[in-house]
Amino acid sequence: MSKKLKWGVLGGGGDSLIGVLHRVAASMFDSYQLTGAVFNPDHEKSIEFANEIGIPTDRIYPDFDTMVDAELSLPESERIQVFSVLTPNFLHFPMAKKLLESGFHVICEKPMTMNYQEALELKEIQKKKNNVFALTHTYTGYPMVRQMKKMIAEGAIGEVQKVDAQYYQGWINPIIHDPKLRATTWRLDPEKSGISCCMGDIGVHAYQMLEYMTGIEIRSVLADLNYLYEDNKMDIDGTVLLRLGDQAKGVLRASQIATAEENNFSVAVFGREGTLKWEQENPNYLYLLKDGKPIQTLKPGNIYNSALSLDGTKLPPGHPEGIFDAMGNIYKGVAKAIRGQDYDPAEFPGIRDGVRGMKFIETVVASHAEGNVWKKL
Numbered sequence: 454m455s456k457k458l459k460w461g462v463l464g465g466g467g468d469s470l471i472g473v474l475h476r477v478a479a480s481m482f483d484s485y486q487l488t489g490a491v492f493n494p495d496h497e498k499s500i501e502f503a504n505e506i507g508i509p510t511d512r513i514y515p516d517f518d519t520m521v522d523a524e525l526s527l528p529e530s531e532r533i534q535v536f537s538v539l540t541p542n543f544l545h546f547p548m549a550k551k552l553l554e555s556g557f558h559v560i561c562e563k564p565m566t567m568n569y570q571e572a573l574e575l576k577e578i579q580k581k582k583n584n585v586f587a588l589t590h591t592y593t594g595y596p597m598v599r600q601m602k603k604m605i606a607e608g609a610i611g612e613v614q615k616v617d618a619q620y621y622q623g624w625i626n627p628i629i630h631d632p633k634l635r636a637t638t639w640r641l642d643p644e645k646s647g648i649s650c651c652m653g654d655i656g657v658h659a660y661q662m663l664e665y666m667t668g669i670e671i672r673s674v675l676a677d678l679n680y681l682y683e684d685n686k687m688d689i690d691g692t693v694l695l696r697l698g699d700q701a702k703g704v705l706r707a708s709q710i711a712t713a714e715e716n717n718f719s720v721a722v723f724g725r726e727g728t729l730k731w732e733q734e735n736p737n738y739l740y741l742l743k744d745g746k747p748i749q750t751l752k753p754g755n756i757y758n759s760a761l762s763l764d765g766t767k768l769p770p771g772h773p774e775g776i777f778d779a780m781g782n783i784y785k786g787v788a789k790a791i792r793g794q795d796y797d798p799a800e801f802p803g804i805r806d807g808v809r810g811m812k813f814i815e816t817v818v819a820s821h822a823e824g825n826v827w828k829k830l
C-alpha cells in the first residue's frame with residue numbers, strides 16, 4: 454500500500470495562479486497523493502479540472518463544509534491527512550480554523566488571515582491541537598536562501614547592522630489606471646484581500662524573509678504607503694523604515710506599480726564583517742562581500758553549503774533550482790513533520806510567522822494612516 458500522505462486541496466483550480474506550483478511541489482519527493490479537492494466554488498468546474506489533470510472525481514466535493522464532513526465520516530486510514538488552503542485571502546482563516554479543529558494538518562497560503570486577531574485565534578487552536586501548520590512563504594525554500602540564513606547564524610558576516618529588502622512588481626500598473634479593472638480585482642477589494650494589498654501580498658514576504666534570514670525580530674516600523682486614486686482603498690506601493698533587535702536598522706521597499714517589473718525580490722544583509730545578497734530572479738547565486746576582498750559567489754549543491762541548504766538540492770551542482778523546487782522543499786519539510794521524522798524548524802515557516810506577518814501588515818497600515826509615525830510591533 455502507498456505510504457504517501459493523503460492530500461486535499463482547496464482552491465488552486467485551473468483558473469488560479471498558485472495551484473500548479475503546489476501540485477508540482479507536492480509531487481516532487483513522492484510524499485503526497487492528491488486525494489480530494491474543492492478546486493473552485495463551481496462544482497462543475499472542479500470536476501472538469503479533476504478530469505483534466507487525471508485524478509478520480511469521487512472526492513471532488515461541491516464545497517468546503519461538505520468536504521470536511523465527508524472526510525471525517527471516513528475511517529482514519531482512508532481520510533485525507535493534510536490540506537492545502539490556496540483560496541483568496543478571506544477564506545484562509547475560516548478554512549484553516551475548521552481544518553485544525555477537525556484534526557487535519559494544514560498548509561496555508563499567505564497572508565495567513567485577514568487580521569491579527571484571527572491570527573492569534575488560529576495560533577491558540579494550533580497549540581491546543583498540535584497539528585502541523587505550514588505557511589507557504591515560498592522563497593524560504595530556495596537552497597541559497599537557506600544557506601544565507603545559516604551563514605548569518607554562524608557569524609559569516611558578523612553582527613547585523615543594516616538590512617535592505619526590495620520586492621518590486623508591476624502587474625497592478627495596467628489595472629490601477631482603469632476604473633473598471635481596479636473595481637473588480639479581488640486583491641484590491643478589502644472584503645476579499647484584507648486591509649492591505651501590496652504590504653499584505655508581497656511586503657509580508659519581504660518582512661518574513663528578513664526575520665527568517667537574520668533571526669532578529671523587527672521591533673518597530675515607519676511606513677509611507679501609496680494608493681494613487683481616491684477610490685482605491687488599498688496600498689499598491691510603499692516604503693517602510695525598520696528597526697531590528699537592539700541596534701540594526703533597515704528599509705523594506707515593496708511595489709506593485711513598479712512598471713514592468715516582474716518578481717524582483719532581493720535581500721541584502723550588511724554585517725560588521727561582510728555582506729550577503731540574494732535575488733529571487735537569479736536564485737542560484739548567493740553573493741558574499743568582504744572589505745578589500747573579491748566578491749564570492751556561492752551556488753547550490755556544493756559541499757561548502759550547510760546541511761539545510763543541501764537537503765534542498767536534488768541534483769549535482771550546475772542544475773539550477775527554481776521556484777517549484779523551493780516550494781517542493783517546503784512540502785518535503787512538512788511531510789517529515791507529519792510523519793514524526795527529524796527536521797530543521799527552518800524547513801518551513803509556521804504559525805509564528807503568520808502571527809508576526811499579520812501584526813506587521815496591521816502596524817504598517819496604522820503607521821501610514823496616523824501620519825507616517827514610528828509604531829512598535
Ligand SMILES: NC(=O)c1ccc[n+]([C@@H]2O[C@H](COP(=O)([O-])OP(=O)(O)OC[C@H]3O[C@@H](n4cnc5c(N)ncnc54)[C@H](O)[C@@H]3O)[C@@H](O)[C@H]2O)c1
Pocket residue numbers: 463464465466467468469470471472491492493494517539540541542544562563564589590591592654
Ligand atoms: N506563496 C506565494 O509566493 C504566493 C504567490 C501567489 C499567490 N499566493 C497566495 O495564494 C492565494 C491564491 O492566490 P492566486 O493568485 O492563486 O489566486 P487566484 O484568484 O488566481 O485563484 C484562487 C483560486 O481559488 C478558487 N476559489 C475561490 N473561492 C473558492 C472557494 N470558496 N472554494 C474553493 N475554491 C475557491 C478559485 O476558483 C481559484 O481556483 C492567495 O492567498 C495569495 O496571496 C501566494
